[in-house]
Amino acid sequence: MSDAPQQVIRFHYSVAEIGQPPMESSREGGEPIAALIGAGNIIPGLEKALIGKAVGERFAVVVPAAEAYGERNEALTQRVPKKYFPTQIALQPGLTVNLQTQQGPRPVTVLKVGMSVVDVDLNHPMAGKDLSFDIEIVEVRDASEEELSHGHVHGDGGHHH
Ligand code: ZN
Numbered sequence: 001m002s003d004a005p006q007q008v009i010r011f012h013y014s015v016a017e018i019g020q021p022p023m024e025s026s027r028e029g030g031e032p033i034a035a036l037i038g039a040g041n042i043i044p045g046l047e048k049a050l051i052g053k054a055v056g057e058r059f060a061v062v063v064p065a066a067e068a069y070g071e072r073n074e075a076l077t078q079r080v081p082k083k084y085f086p087t088q089i090a091l092q093p094g095l096t097v098n099l100q101t102q103q104g105p106r107p108v109t110v111l112k113v114g115m116s117v118v119d120v121d122l123n124h125p126m127a128g129k130d131l132s133f134d135i136e137i138v139e140v141r142d143a144s145e146e147e148l149s150h151g152h153v154h155g156d157g158g159h160h161h
Helices: 044-050 145-150
Strands: 007-017 033-036 058-063 077-081 096-101 104-113 117-121 131-142
Touching: 007 044, 044 058, 044 131
Parallel strands: none
Antiparallel strands: 007 033, 007 131, 058 131, 077 117, 096 104, 104 117
């Protein structure tokens, strides 16, 4: 990705499955998010759509599943002991739960709840979905050396450390 523009783009977004109401919006929390272009911070289809845009531009972009969270893999289901789930959550089919795994928290969707085990779908909740984004560019700037070496944005909309 060394030929990608080394810029930081900060933007507001809302995202919806095509034809559905928005699932998520940065406008609700009020804070735009920031991405280091070329670093894989955001899904590839969205990164592509942001390149070359200017501050103040507002546009819609449709990102097909393959350039978003990937296609669904029907084989990606697993039976997990109930003890690995947070006890305060009433498990039911369709519910998305953050499961603690050795690779960190991972969102899974509950398929079936048994006495002591739970069948879950390990696909990302947005896998297989063509997504429609509404984007508004808030800031475009060059990335700092430090940001480039870390592979993410520092400051507003990014990491604080
Ligand atoms: Zn950092």
